[in-house]
Amino acid sequence: MRDLLISESENKAIPVWALKKADLETWKGEHAGARAHWAETQRFEAEEGRVLMLPADDGGIAGVLLGLGDGGDPFAFGALTQALPLGDYRICEFSGADPYLAALSWVLGAYRFTRYAGKVKEFPRLVLPEGVKKADVLRDAGAVFLVRDLVNTPAGDLGPAELEEAARQLAKAHGAKIDVITGDALLGANYPMVHAVGRAAGAGAEPRLIDIRWGNPEGRKVTLVGKGVCFDTGGLNLKPGNSMGLMKKDMGGAAHVLALGQMIMERGLDICLRILVPAVENAVAGNAFRPGDVLQSRKGLTVEIGNTDAEGRLILADALAEADGEAPELLIDMATLTGAARVALGPDLPPYYTKDEAFAGELQALAKAHADPMWRLPLWGPYDKWLDSQIADVNHITENGFAGSVTAALFLSRFVEKAKTYVHFDIYAWNPAAKPGRPLGGAAQTIRALDRYIARHFG
Missing domain, CATH: 3.40.220.10 (Leucine Aminopeptidase, subunit E, domain 1)
Structure with a gap:
């Protein structure tokens, strides 16, 4: 390169x-x-x-x-x-x-x-245009390539254990500390929903929580959380075959936060960076979680399961509760979460959700300036009641099927209280057709704009 x-x-x-x-x-x-x-x-x-x-x-x-x-x-x-x-x-x-x-x-x-x-x-080879720094180009390109490589790798070669290994390689390259909680140890450590979603995958693909820490422990806290569903069958709410073909990319959120973390570490910012990746395979087995089950969450909320194919928000919820406990100044989660986001905005324009108006305005400007498209959608409060459950604190999906990306964001926001600024990205992580510089396959979205924001405010 x-x-x-x-x-x-x-x-x-x-x-x-x-x-x-x-x-x-x-x-x-x-x-x-x-x-x-x-x-x-x-x-x-x-x-x-x-x-x-x-x-x-x-x-x-x-x-x-x-x-x-x-x-x-x-x-x-x-x-x-x-x-x-x-x-x-x-x-x-x-x-x-x-x-x-x-x-x-x-x-x-x-x-x-x-x-x-x-x-x-x-x-x-290209002679660098005047005013362009090679290191900046290579930092951006390296992050994009990392996302593409991870997303393009089939689940047979990139399950939870292999995603953990990729995280370990990243941590080692930058002198970061990494801890991983695996299998039944998740229950003792109080990550019950990560365990429930991933337990059916069996030996070799046990669910786990990957936790990377880097930088100045006393620095300003930036925490990244990424959905690491290495393959999604839909669980007992099994996907039809034509909906399962691209599910190797369901760990795209994890790929994105690892790549964004790489960009931040390469900049050497004086911050306290944390990257949390709940890594699972949503498989079908006799011990798979079921529609109608009620799961305990790390935060203490009980969650009724409306559909096992909406598993990503469950593992994110436990990871977000852990991240929020440290009250980071900036908390970002990224996930290939809903088909509703694609219906609304298509594959190239990921929606994001935040209550921080100033942050949203500046991020949107950076997205435009750096050709890294995204679009803000509302955390529309009146829809929150659609997540009511008759037997638990909350249902993780709605019955009416409306505004699926919005209600997923509302569900996740229930697990964040202390972070100063919180933003959720519902990304696609895939190019459905080849374009110049963007081959068919895994795609990096929004991380260049986020990197610029973090560099500007935490540099």
């Missing part, structure tokens, strides 16, 4: 002109002659993502045109990494695009998941 970006080229770097449709005629006027004629004969119209190589007299490449269309895709530069032959390149025209995102897209475009097929290949 480091070889994708260079400060200077030993040879003359090949120029790249990134053009919006509106800028194409101006470029043709400035390059009247063979270059402009070639673009015309190839019917290059600066279509978004199109790459056109301009021939040199010696048979090489004289330059490259990249179409930006109307400029709507900030990651269009990711198309170059796969399309261009080996060599050194320099972007000499951005047409208003962000140079940092162009460099990041170049690196992201080189990603391929090669664990089971394919091989690592060499890619062309």
Whole structure:
């Protein structure tokens, strides 16, 4: 990954002109002659993502045109990494695009998941745009790659034990402390819902709570909680086959908080960072938890189970209660939680929920500035009564099926009282179709904007 970006080229770097449709005629006027004629004969119209190589007299490449269309895709530069032959390149025209995102897209475009097929290949190199720091690009790209690798790995090779190992590797790399509570020990440590959800998976895939601590114990507290359901069958409310195919990605929240934690640790912020990952497999067996069961929670609330396929919020609730007990200044949870979020906003726009107006406003601005989309949805209080139970303190789902992402967030918020700022993200963690710099498969969402917020306020 480091070889994708260079400060200077030993040879003359090949120029790249990134053009919006509106800028194409101006470029043709400035390059009247063979270059402009070639673009015309190839019917290059600066279509978004199109790459056109301009021939040199010696048979090489004289330059490259990249179409930006109307400029709507900030990651269009990711198309170059796969399309261009080996060599050194320099972007000499951005047409208003962000140079940092162009460099990041170049690196992201080189990603391929090669664990089971394919091989690592060499890619062309980019001369860093002026003002762009290599370390910043590599920090962002490394976090994105970590999310993609974890989410893309099938559950047969990434169960709770393997997710724990990934967390241990991260902790070791940054000198962090890690503790893990596994199996029946969860009951003695008072994590009953983590245990209930994961107990049916059996030997080798026992449920566990992964707990990473890093930084200054006396520093300001930032805590990250991620849903680590390594595979979700739906439990006894078994999913149909066509709904189970992507459930290897149900640990996407865990992948995201590990990646965000990596970004924070690489920055070396003077904070007290904690990462909590309840890791389970929601399996089917004789000891699986059942619809209609009432579970005890770490917080002391009793929870009626309306559907075993809504398991993620149960394990998050226990982890959030633990996190909240330390009254962190910022508490973030991330989860691939509800299909309702996808129905409302689609795969590319994750909703988030918080009561902190100032935090929400600043985070939304950072999301826009860094092309890391998200959208705030309301913690709509009147819907909270939909979670009422006749036999327990709360039901974890509603009977009417309305506003599923909102009511899931309302359920989780019952387990947070002391954190100064709390935010819940309902992410998808998956690209359903390949786009420049974003291949089909695991996707990192919202962590770059969150990293910038944390760096700004806790740096």
